[in-house]
Amino acid sequence: MKTIQIENAWRGAKRCKNCAIRHLVLFADLDQADFDRIHHPIDDIEFEPGSRIYRQGDDMPFVYTVRSGLVKLEQSRPNGDKRIVRLLSQGDLAGLENLSGQVAEHDAITMDHVKVCRIPRSVINSLQRDTPNLHNALMQRWQKALSGADNWITRLSTGNAKERVARLLLLLDENSTDDCFFLPTREDMGAMLGITTESASKATAEFRRQQWLKPLSQNRAWIDTTKLHRQFD
Amino acid sequence: MKTIQIENAWRGAKRCKNCAIRHLVLFADLDQADFDRIHHPIDDIEFEPGSRIYRQGDDMPFVYTVRSGLVKLEQSRPNGDKRIVRLLSQGDLAGLENLSGQVAEHDAITMDHVKVCRIPRSVINSLQRDTPNLHNALMQRWQKALSGADNWITRLSTGNAKERVARLLLLLDENSTDDCFFLPTREDMGAMLGITTESASKATAEFRRQQWLKPLSQNRAWIDTTKLHRQFD
DNA sequence: CGCGCAATTGAGTTATATCAAATACGGTGG
DNA sequence: CCACCGTATTTGATATAACTCAATTGCGCG
16 A cells, blocks of 8 residues: 556757646746756656655655545544545646745645656756756746635635535536546545544535435545536535 | 725836835835836725625736735635635735636635735736746745634634634734734634634633633634643634 | 454544623724 | 723633544555
Protein backbone atom coordinates (compact mmCIF):
# COMPACT_ATOMS: atom_id res chain seq x y z
CA MET A 1 0.00 0.00 0.00
CA LYS A 2 0.97 3.59 -0.62
CA THR A 3 3.74 2.67 -3.01
CA ILE A 4 5.09 5.18 -5.46
CA GLN A 5 6.05 4.37 -9.02
CA ILE A 6 8.16 6.67 -11.08
CA GLU A 7 7.08 5.99 -14.62
CA ASN A 8 9.18 8.27 -16.70
CA ALA A 9 12.05 10.45 -15.72
CA TRP A 10 12.08 13.16 -18.31
CA ARG A 11 15.60 14.47 -18.21
CA GLY A 12 15.15 18.00 -19.39
CA ALA A 13 11.41 17.77 -19.95
CA LYS A 14 11.78 16.87 -23.59
CA ARG A 15 8.26 15.52 -23.74
CA CYS A 16 6.50 18.26 -21.76
CA LYS A 17 5.75 20.11 -24.95
CA ASN A 18 3.90 17.09 -26.30
CA CYS A 19 1.94 16.56 -23.10
CA ALA A 20 -1.62 15.52 -23.85
CA ILE A 21 -3.07 17.87 -21.26
CA ARG A 22 -0.62 20.69 -21.77
CA HIS A 23 -3.44 23.15 -22.40
CA LEU A 24 -4.51 22.53 -18.81
CA VAL A 25 -1.21 22.69 -17.02
CA LEU A 26 1.16 25.34 -15.83
CA PHE A 27 3.30 25.13 -18.94
CA ALA A 28 0.46 25.76 -21.37
CA ASP A 29 1.95 28.88 -22.91
CA LEU A 30 5.62 28.00 -22.91
CA ASP A 31 7.44 27.96 -26.23
CA GLN A 32 10.41 25.97 -27.49
CA ALA A 33 12.94 28.39 -26.06
CA ASP A 34 11.30 28.12 -22.68
CA PHE A 35 11.46 24.35 -22.70
CA ASP A 36 15.12 24.56 -23.61
CA ARG A 37 15.66 26.45 -20.37
CA ILE A 38 14.48 23.51 -18.28
CA HIS A 39 17.61 21.86 -16.96
CA HIS A 40 16.18 19.79 -14.14
CA PRO A 41 14.21 16.58 -14.43
CA ILE A 42 10.44 16.73 -14.38
CA ASP A 43 9.25 13.34 -13.22
CA ASP A 44 5.99 11.69 -14.09
CA ILE A 45 4.71 9.82 -11.04
CA GLU A 46 1.74 7.56 -10.38
CA PHE A 47 0.12 6.90 -7.02
CA GLU A 48 -2.43 4.36 -6.01
CA PRO A 49 -5.43 5.46 -3.92
CA GLY A 50 -4.58 6.50 -0.38
CA SER A 51 -0.94 7.39 -1.06
CA ARG A 52 0.66 10.40 0.52
CA ILE A 53 2.36 12.68 -2.02
CA TYR A 54 3.86 14.83 0.70
CA ARG A 55 3.43 15.49 4.37
CA GLN A 56 2.51 18.57 6.37
CA GLY A 57 5.77 20.16 7.48
CA ASP A 58 7.86 18.65 4.67
CA ASP A 59 10.37 21.00 3.10
CA MET A 60 10.18 19.90 -0.50
CA PRO A 61 11.63 21.68 -3.51
CA PHE A 62 8.76 20.61 -5.77
CA VAL A 63 5.33 21.52 -6.95
CA TYR A 64 3.02 18.88 -8.40
CA THR A 65 0.69 19.18 -11.36
CA VAL A 66 -2.25 16.82 -11.11
CA ARG A 67 -2.60 15.06 -14.47
CA SER A 68 -5.48 12.80 -13.48
CA GLY A 69 -7.34 11.65 -10.39
CA LEU A 70 -8.33 13.43 -7.22
CA VAL A 71 -6.05 14.65 -4.42
CA LYS A 72 -7.12 15.86 -0.98
CA LEU A 73 -5.19 18.42 1.04
CA GLU A 74 -5.75 17.89 4.74
CA GLN A 75 -4.54 19.53 7.91
CA SER A 76 -4.25 17.82 11.28
CA ARG A 77 -5.65 19.49 14.35
CA PRO A 78 -3.76 19.42 17.66
CA ASN A 79 -6.26 16.84 18.98
CA GLY A 80 -5.36 14.58 16.08
CA ASP A 81 -8.38 14.64 13.81
CA LYS A 82 -8.07 15.94 10.32
CA ARG A 83 -9.91 18.46 8.21
CA ILE A 84 -9.76 18.40 4.43
CA VAL A 85 -9.35 21.96 3.18
CA ARG A 86 -9.18 21.50 -0.58
CA LEU A 87 -9.56 19.05 -3.45
CA LEU A 88 -7.25 19.07 -6.46
CA SER A 89 -8.06 17.64 -9.85
CA GLN A 90 -6.72 17.78 -13.39
CA GLY A 91 -4.59 20.86 -13.98
CA ASP A 92 -4.39 21.93 -10.34
CA LEU A 93 -1.12 22.49 -8.53
CA ALA A 94 -0.24 20.87 -5.21
CA GLY A 95 2.41 22.39 -2.99
CA LEU A 96 2.20 25.96 -4.25
CA GLU A 97 3.62 27.13 -0.93
CA ASN A 98 6.84 25.28 -1.70
CA LEU A 99 7.55 27.83 -4.41
CA SER A 100 8.47 30.44 -1.84
CA GLY A 101 10.46 27.99 0.20
CA GLN A 102 7.90 27.38 2.90
CA VAL A 103 7.20 23.96 4.29
CA ALA A 104 4.11 22.10 3.15
CA GLU A 105 0.99 23.21 4.96
CA HIS A 106 -0.98 20.03 4.34
CA ASP A 107 -0.82 16.34 3.84
CA ALA A 108 -1.49 15.71 0.15
CA ILE A 109 -3.21 12.35 -0.18
CA THR A 110 -4.58 10.65 -3.26
CA MET A 111 -8.23 9.57 -3.22
CA ASP A 112 -8.13 8.01 -6.67
CA HIS A 113 -5.49 6.48 -8.79
CA VAL A 114 -3.47 9.64 -9.44
CA LYS A 115 -0.88 10.76 -11.96
CA VAL A 116 1.18 13.87 -11.27
CA CYS A 117 4.14 15.72 -12.71
CA ARG A 118 6.72 16.64 -10.11
CA ILE A 119 8.32 19.94 -11.04
CA PRO A 120 11.42 21.19 -9.21
CA ARG A 121 11.07 24.60 -7.65
CA SER A 122 14.22 25.65 -9.46
CA VAL A 123 12.53 25.10 -12.82
CA ILE A 124 9.67 27.42 -11.91
CA ASN A 125 11.95 30.04 -10.46
CA SER A 126 14.32 30.15 -13.40
CA LEU A 127 11.49 30.20 -15.92
CA GLN A 128 9.81 32.98 -14.02
CA ARG A 129 12.63 35.35 -14.79
CA ASP A 130 12.18 35.02 -18.51
CA THR A 131 8.64 34.03 -19.30
CA PRO A 132 5.85 36.38 -18.31
CA ASN A 133 3.30 33.81 -19.45
CA LEU A 134 4.29 31.53 -16.64
CA HIS A 135 3.59 34.33 -14.22
CA ASN A 136 0.09 34.67 -15.52
CA ALA A 137 -0.47 30.95 -15.33
CA LEU A 138 0.80 30.88 -11.77
CA MET A 139 -1.34 33.80 -10.76
CA GLN A 140 -4.38 32.07 -12.17
CA ARG A 141 -3.59 29.02 -10.04
CA TRP A 142 -3.29 31.15 -6.93
CA GLN A 143 -6.54 32.82 -7.75
CA LYS A 144 -8.36 29.59 -8.45
CA ALA A 145 -7.09 28.06 -5.24
CA LEU A 146 -8.17 31.06 -3.21
CA SER A 147 -11.57 31.29 -4.78
CA GLY A 148 -11.98 27.57 -4.21
CA ALA A 149 -11.08 28.07 -0.56
CA ASP A 150 -13.73 30.77 -0.22
CA ASN A 151 -16.31 28.50 -1.77
CA TRP A 152 -15.27 25.74 0.57
CA ILE A 153 -16.21 27.97 3.49
CA THR A 154 -19.39 29.45 2.04
CA ARG A 155 -20.81 26.33 0.47
CA LEU A 156 -19.32 23.37 2.30
CA SER A 157 -18.93 24.66 5.85
CA THR A 158 -22.28 26.47 6.16
CA GLY A 159 -25.79 25.19 6.76
CA ASN A 160 -27.01 21.85 8.06
CA ALA A 161 -25.51 18.47 7.31
CA LYS A 162 -27.79 17.57 4.41
CA GLU A 163 -27.24 20.90 2.71
CA ARG A 164 -23.49 20.48 3.00
CA VAL A 165 -23.50 16.98 1.57
CA ALA A 166 -25.76 18.12 -1.27
CA ARG A 167 -23.48 21.01 -2.12
CA LEU A 168 -20.44 18.75 -1.99
CA LEU A 169 -22.04 16.35 -4.46
CA LEU A 170 -22.97 19.25 -6.72
CA LEU A 171 -19.41 20.54 -6.56
CA LEU A 172 -17.92 17.14 -7.37
CA ASP A 173 -20.35 16.82 -10.24
CA GLU A 174 -19.51 20.26 -11.65
CA ASN A 175 -15.79 19.55 -11.64
CA SER A 176 -16.23 16.21 -13.34
CA THR A 177 -15.78 16.05 -17.09
CA ASP A 178 -17.76 12.85 -17.07
CA ASP A 179 -21.50 12.57 -16.38
CA CYS A 180 -20.66 10.64 -13.24
CA PHE A 181 -18.17 11.61 -10.57
CA PHE A 182 -15.95 10.34 -7.79
CA LEU A 183 -17.93 9.66 -4.61
CA PRO A 184 -15.71 10.04 -1.52
CA THR A 185 -15.89 7.82 1.52
CA ARG A 186 -18.27 9.04 4.22
CA GLU A 187 -15.27 9.66 6.44
CA ASP A 188 -13.72 11.98 3.86
CA MET A 189 -17.06 13.71 3.35
CA GLY A 190 -17.17 14.35 7.07
CA ALA A 191 -13.63 15.74 7.08
CA MET A 192 -14.53 18.07 4.21
CA LEU A 193 -17.81 19.27 5.66
CA GLY A 194 -16.99 19.44 9.34
CA ILE A 195 -19.58 16.82 10.27
CA THR A 196 -19.29 13.24 11.52
CA THR A 197 -18.96 10.19 9.33
CA GLU A 198 -22.40 9.04 10.48
CA SER A 199 -24.06 12.32 9.55
CA ALA A 200 -22.49 12.15 6.10
CA SER A 201 -23.71 8.60 5.77
CA LYS A 202 -27.25 9.44 6.84
CA ALA A 203 -27.45 12.26 4.32
CA THR A 204 -26.12 10.22 1.39
CA ALA A 205 -28.34 7.28 2.34
CA GLU A 206 -31.38 9.52 2.28
CA PHE A 207 -30.41 11.03 -1.08
CA ARG A 208 -30.13 7.53 -2.47
CA ARG A 209 -33.57 6.62 -1.14
CA GLN A 210 -34.94 9.77 -2.80
CA GLN A 211 -33.30 8.67 -6.07
CA TRP A 212 -31.35 11.91 -6.18
CA LEU A 213 -28.10 9.97 -5.94
CA LYS A 214 -27.32 6.74 -7.75
CA PRO A 215 -24.08 4.90 -7.00
CA LEU A 216 -22.72 3.30 -10.15
CA SER A 217 -19.49 1.37 -9.97
CA GLN A 218 -17.21 1.48 -6.95
CA ASN A 219 -16.57 5.08 -5.90
CA ARG A 220 -18.52 6.51 -8.80
CA ALA A 221 -21.97 8.02 -8.70
CA TRP A 222 -24.52 10.08 -10.57
CA ILE A 223 -26.81 12.81 -9.18
CA ASP A 224 -29.97 14.55 -10.29
CA THR A 225 -28.45 18.02 -10.19
CA THR A 226 -31.74 19.79 -10.79
CA LYS A 227 -33.53 18.15 -7.87
CA LEU A 228 -30.58 18.42 -5.49
CA HIS A 229 -30.06 22.05 -6.38
CA ARG A 230 -33.71 22.89 -5.97
CA GLN A 231 -33.78 21.31 -2.52
CA PHE A 232 -30.59 22.59 -0.99
CA ASP A 233 -28.82 25.43 -2.71
CA MET B 1 -23.25 56.68 7.22
CA LYS B 2 -20.96 54.82 4.89
CA THR B 3 -19.48 57.96 3.43
CA ILE B 4 -16.17 57.87 1.66
CA GLN B 5 -13.56 60.57 1.97
CA ILE B 6 -10.72 60.85 -0.46
CA GLU B 7 -7.96 62.41 1.55
CA ASN B 8 -5.10 62.73 -0.85
CA ALA B 9 -5.01 62.10 -4.51
CA TRP B 10 -1.41 61.28 -5.19
CA ARG B 11 -1.01 62.05 -8.84
CA GLY B 12 1.81 59.75 -9.81
CA ALA B 13 2.35 58.28 -6.35
CA LYS B 14 5.00 60.85 -5.48
CA ARG B 15 4.59 60.13 -1.80
CA CYS B 16 4.35 56.34 -1.92
CA LYS B 17 8.08 56.06 -1.43
CA ASN B 18 7.78 57.97 1.84
CA CYS B 19 4.85 55.92 3.07
CA ALA B 20 5.15 55.24 6.79
CA ILE B 21 4.18 51.60 6.41
CA ARG B 22 5.93 50.98 3.13
CA HIS B 23 7.84 48.07 4.56
CA LEU B 24 4.49 46.33 4.99
CA VAL B 25 2.88 47.06 1.67
CA LEU B 26 3.06 45.75 -1.84
CA PHE B 27 5.54 48.40 -2.91
CA ALA B 28 8.10 47.62 -0.22
CA ASP B 29 10.91 46.77 -2.60
CA LEU B 30 10.28 49.26 -5.36
CA ASP B 31 13.04 51.74 -6.20
CA GLN B 32 13.00 55.26 -7.58
CA ALA B 33 12.85 54.09 -11.17
CA ASP B 34 9.88 51.91 -10.36
CA PHE B 35 8.00 54.78 -8.78
CA ASP B 36 8.70 56.87 -11.84
CA ARG B 37 6.85 54.28 -13.88
CA ILE B 38 3.62 54.88 -11.97
CA HIS B 39 1.49 57.03 -14.21
CA HIS B 40 -1.91 56.56 -12.66
CA PRO B 41 -3.18 58.07 -9.43
CA ILE B 42 -2.97 56.04 -6.25
CA ASP B 43 -5.61 57.42 -3.93
CA ASP B 44 -5.53 57.39 -0.18
CA ILE B 45 -9.05 56.75 1.10
CA GLU B 46 -10.62 56.61 4.56
CA PHE B 47 -13.76 54.75 5.53
CA GLU B 48 -15.81 54.88 8.67
CA PRO B 49 -16.90 51.61 10.30
CA GLY B 50 -19.48 49.66 8.32
CA SER B 51 -18.62 51.15 4.93
CA ARG B 52 -18.55 49.02 1.84
CA ILE B 53 -15.28 49.36 -0.10
CA TYR B 54 -16.62 47.29 -2.97
CA ARG B 55 -19.42 44.91 -3.69
CA GLN B 56 -19.56 41.27 -4.76
CA GLY B 57 -19.85 41.24 -8.53
CA ASP B 58 -18.31 44.67 -9.03
CA ASP B 59 -15.89 44.93 -11.93
CA MET B 60 -13.33 47.28 -10.47
CA PRO B 61 -9.91 48.06 -11.90
CA PHE B 62 -8.36 48.44 -8.43
CA VAL B 63 -6.72 46.59 -5.61
CA TYR B 64 -6.68 48.02 -2.11
CA THR B 65 -3.86 47.99 0.41
CA VAL B 66 -5.14 48.14 3.97
CA ARG B 67 -3.12 50.79 5.80
CA SER B 68 -4.97 50.55 9.10
CA GLY B 69 -8.12 49.06 10.56
CA LEU B 70 -9.92 45.80 9.92
CA VAL B 71 -11.82 44.77 6.78
CA LYS B 72 -14.12 41.78 6.41
CA LEU B 73 -14.68 39.95 3.13
CA GLU B 74 -18.11 38.38 3.06
CA GLN B 75 -20.09 36.35 0.57
CA SER B 76 -23.86 36.22 0.38
CA ARG B 77 -25.60 32.88 0.16
CA PRO B 78 -28.59 32.39 -2.16
CA ASN B 79 -30.92 32.41 0.88
CA GLY B 80 -29.59 35.85 1.78
CA ASP B 81 -27.45 35.33 4.86
CA LYS B 82 -23.79 36.09 4.75
CA ARG B 83 -20.62 34.29 5.65
CA ILE B 84 -17.38 36.12 6.37
CA VAL B 85 -14.54 34.29 4.67
CA ARG B 86 -11.52 36.42 5.54
CA LEU B 87 -10.28 39.35 7.60
CA LEU B 88 -7.78 41.86 6.26
CA SER B 89 -5.53 44.06 8.34
CA GLN B 90 -2.48 46.23 7.89
CA GLY B 91 -0.50 45.31 4.78
CA ASP B 92 -3.13 42.97 3.32
CA LEU B 93 -4.55 43.36 -0.16
CA ALA B 94 -8.27 43.48 -0.90
CA GLY B 95 -9.56 42.68 -4.37
CA LEU B 96 -6.65 40.53 -5.54
CA GLU B 97 -9.01 38.88 -8.01
CA ASN B 98 -9.43 42.21 -9.78
CA LEU B 99 -5.83 41.92 -10.97
CA SER B 100 -6.80 39.29 -13.51
CA GLY B 101 -9.88 41.18 -14.56
CA GLN B 102 -12.40 39.10 -12.66
CA VAL B 103 -15.29 40.62 -10.81
CA ALA B 104 -15.09 40.97 -7.03
CA GLU B 105 -15.93 37.76 -5.24
CA HIS B 106 -16.91 39.37 -1.94
CA ASP B 107 -18.35 42.39 -0.31
CA ALA B 108 -15.45 44.20 1.36
CA ILE B 109 -16.77 45.97 4.45
CA THR B 110 -14.89 47.93 7.08
CA MET B 111 -15.31 46.88 10.70
CA ASP B 112 -13.13 49.66 12.07
CA HIS B 113 -12.19 53.07 10.95
CA VAL B 114 -10.13 52.06 7.93
CA LYS B 115 -7.51 53.66 5.71
CA VAL B 116 -6.64 52.10 2.37
CA CYS B 117 -4.62 52.90 -0.72
CA ARG B 118 -6.52 52.32 -3.93
CA ILE B 119 -4.12 51.12 -6.60
CA PRO B 120 -5.22 50.92 -10.25
CA ARG B 121 -4.83 47.52 -11.83
CA SER B 122 -2.88 49.18 -14.64
CA VAL B 123 -0.17 50.26 -12.20
CA ILE B 124 0.34 46.71 -11.00
CA ASN B 125 0.30 45.26 -14.47
CA SER B 126 2.77 47.71 -15.93
CA LEU B 127 5.12 47.42 -12.96
CA GLN B 128 4.96 43.64 -13.19
CA ARG B 129 6.66 43.70 -16.54
CA ASP B 130 9.74 45.40 -15.18
CA THR B 131 10.09 44.69 -11.50
CA PRO B 132 10.54 41.11 -10.36
CA ASN B 133 10.36 42.24 -6.75
CA LEU B 134 6.74 43.14 -7.19
CA HIS B 135 6.08 39.62 -8.37
CA ASN B 136 7.54 38.20 -5.23
CA ALA B 137 5.55 40.58 -3.09
CA LEU B 138 2.38 39.64 -4.93
CA MET B 139 3.08 35.96 -4.64
CA GLN B 140 3.57 36.35 -0.91
CA ARG B 141 0.16 38.02 -0.67
CA TRP B 142 -1.47 35.18 -2.56
CA GLN B 143 0.22 32.70 -0.34
CA LYS B 144 -0.70 34.48 2.87
CA ALA B 145 -4.30 34.78 1.75
CA LEU B 146 -4.48 31.10 0.88
CA SER B 147 -2.85 29.96 4.06
CA GLY B 148 -5.20 32.21 5.98
CA ALA B 149 -8.14 30.63 4.19
CA ASP B 150 -6.96 27.15 5.18
CA ASN B 151 -6.64 28.25 8.77
CA TRP B 152 -10.09 29.72 8.61
CA ILE B 153 -11.44 26.30 7.77
CA THR B 154 -9.32 24.26 10.15
CA ARG B 155 -9.47 26.56 13.15
CA LEU B 156 -12.61 28.65 12.82
CA SER B 157 -15.03 26.27 11.13
CA THR B 158 -14.23 23.14 13.12
CA GLY B 159 -15.23 22.04 16.62
CA ASN B 160 -17.96 23.29 18.90
CA ALA B 161 -19.10 26.87 19.31
CA LYS B 162 -16.96 27.71 22.32
CA GLU B 163 -13.83 26.32 20.71
CA ARG B 164 -14.47 28.38 17.60
CA VAL B 165 -15.00 31.59 19.51
CA ALA B 166 -11.87 30.92 21.57
CA ARG B 167 -9.78 30.33 18.47
CA LEU B 168 -11.19 33.45 16.84
CA LEU B 169 -10.20 35.54 19.85
CA LEU B 170 -6.74 33.98 19.84
CA LEU B 171 -6.39 34.75 16.14
CA LEU B 172 -7.48 38.35 16.57
CA ASP B 173 -5.06 38.69 19.44
CA GLU B 174 -2.14 37.23 17.47
CA ASN B 175 -2.69 39.61 14.59
CA SER B 176 -2.89 42.62 16.85
CA THR B 177 0.24 44.69 17.34
CA ASP B 178 -1.30 46.04 20.51
CA ASP B 179 -1.86 44.05 23.70
CA CYS B 180 -5.58 44.47 23.17
CA PHE B 181 -7.49 43.76 19.98
CA PHE B 182 -10.64 44.53 18.03
CA LEU B 183 -13.63 42.59 19.35
CA PRO B 184 -16.20 42.00 16.58
CA THR B 185 -19.94 42.15 17.08
CA ARG B 186 -21.55 38.84 18.00
CA GLU B 187 -23.29 38.86 14.65
CA ASP B 188 -19.97 39.11 12.81
CA MET B 189 -18.50 36.40 15.02
CA GLY B 190 -21.38 34.17 14.02
CA ALA B 191 -20.84 34.93 10.34
CA MET B 192 -17.16 34.08 10.69
CA LEU B 193 -17.64 30.88 12.66
CA GLY B 194 -20.77 29.47 11.07
CA ILE B 195 -22.77 29.69 14.30
CA THR B 196 -25.67 31.87 15.40
CA THR B 197 -25.34 35.29 16.96
CA GLU B 198 -26.77 33.90 20.20
CA SER B 199 -24.21 31.09 20.38
CA ALA B 200 -21.40 33.58 19.84
CA SER B 201 -22.85 35.73 22.57
CA LYS B 202 -23.19 32.85 25.02
CA ALA B 203 -19.57 31.84 24.47
CA THR B 204 -18.15 35.34 24.88
CA ALA B 205 -20.34 35.98 27.92
CA GLU B 206 -19.02 32.84 29.56
CA PHE B 207 -15.42 33.74 28.76
CA ARG B 208 -16.00 37.08 30.40
CA ARG B 209 -17.45 35.43 33.49
CA GLN B 210 -14.37 33.20 33.64
CA GLN B 211 -12.18 36.32 33.42
CA TRP B 212 -10.53 34.95 30.30
CA LEU B 213 -11.87 37.89 28.31
CA LYS B 214 -11.98 41.49 29.49
CA PRO B 215 -13.71 44.09 27.35
CA LEU B 216 -11.88 47.40 27.57
CA SER B 217 -13.13 50.33 25.61
CA GLN B 218 -15.78 50.04 22.93
CA ASN B 219 -14.91 47.21 20.51
CA ARG B 220 -11.60 46.51 22.20
CA ALA B 221 -10.76 43.64 24.48
CA TRP B 222 -7.98 41.70 26.17
CA ILE B 223 -7.71 37.92 26.61
CA ASP B 224 -5.72 35.57 28.80
CA THR B 225 -4.12 33.74 25.91
CA THR B 226 -2.56 31.07 28.09
CA LYS B 227 -5.80 30.04 29.72
CA LEU B 228 -7.86 30.23 26.54
CA HIS B 229 -5.30 28.23 24.64
CA ARG B 230 -5.06 25.60 27.33
CA GLN B 231 -8.81 25.15 27.34
CA PHE B 232 -9.64 25.10 23.67
CA ASP B 233 -6.80 24.68 21.25
C1' DC C 1 -17.19 -19.06 1.75
C1' DG C 2 -15.80 -16.08 5.15
C1' DC C 3 -12.97 -12.23 6.44
C1' DG C 4 -12.34 -7.18 7.05
C1' DC C 5 -13.65 -2.75 6.20
C1' DA C 6 -17.01 0.61 5.01
C1' DA C 7 -21.55 2.00 5.28
C1' DT C 8 -25.88 2.06 7.33
C1' DT C 9 -29.12 2.26 10.97
C1' DG C 10 -31.02 3.11 15.57
C1' DA C 11 -31.31 4.76 20.38
C1' DG C 12 -29.92 7.94 23.61
C1' DT C 13 -27.41 12.22 24.75
C1' DT C 14 -25.72 16.68 23.97
C1' DA C 15 -25.11 20.82 21.63
C1' DT C 16 -26.93 24.24 18.93
C1' DA C 17 -30.67 26.70 16.72
C1' DT C 18 -34.83 29.01 17.48
C1' DC C 19 -37.88 32.05 19.58
C1' DA C 20 -38.92 35.41 22.91
C1' DA C 21 -37.91 38.51 26.50
C1' DA C 22 -35.09 41.42 29.30
C1' DT C 23 -31.06 44.10 29.88
C1' DA C 24 -27.14 47.05 28.71
C1' DC C 25 -25.24 50.49 25.90
C1' DG C 26 -24.31 54.46 22.96
C1' DG C 27 -25.90 58.33 20.85
C1' DT C 28 -29.22 62.06 20.40
C1' DG C 29 -31.87 65.79 21.59
C1' DG C 30 -34.06 68.38 25.13
C1' DC D 1 -26.62 66.69 32.36
C1' DC D 2 -30.29 63.75 31.90
C1' DA D 3 -34.02 61.20 29.61
C1' DC D 4 -35.08 58.70 25.83
C1' DC D 5 -34.57 55.71 21.84
C1' DG D 6 -32.79 52.27 18.89
C1' DT D 7 -29.60 48.74 18.64
C1' DA D 8 -26.68 45.13 20.38
C1' DT D 9 -26.15 41.88 23.82
C1' DT D 10 -27.42 38.76 27.13
C1' DT D 11 -30.30 35.32 29.00
C1' DG D 12 -33.72 31.62 29.28
C1' DA D 13 -36.98 28.00 27.61
C1' DT D 14 -37.89 24.91 24.08
C1' DA D 15 -37.31 22.42 19.74
C1' DT D 16 -34.34 20.45 16.65
C1' DA D 17 -30.36 18.84 14.72
C1' DA D 18 -26.08 16.64 15.27
C1' DC D 19 -23.05 13.77 17.84
C1' DT D 20 -21.97 9.51 20.29
C1' DC D 21 -22.01 4.83 20.90
C1' DA D 22 -23.29 0.40 19.48
C1' DA D 23 -25.02 -2.98 16.53
C1' DT D 24 -26.05 -4.56 11.98
C1' DT D 25 -25.76 -4.80 7.16
C1' DG D 26 -23.49 -4.70 2.81
C1' DC D 27 -19.61 -5.37 -0.12
C1' DG D 28 -15.13 -6.49 -2.22
C1' DC D 29 -11.47 -9.48 -2.01
C1' DG D 30 -8.76 -13.31 -0.91
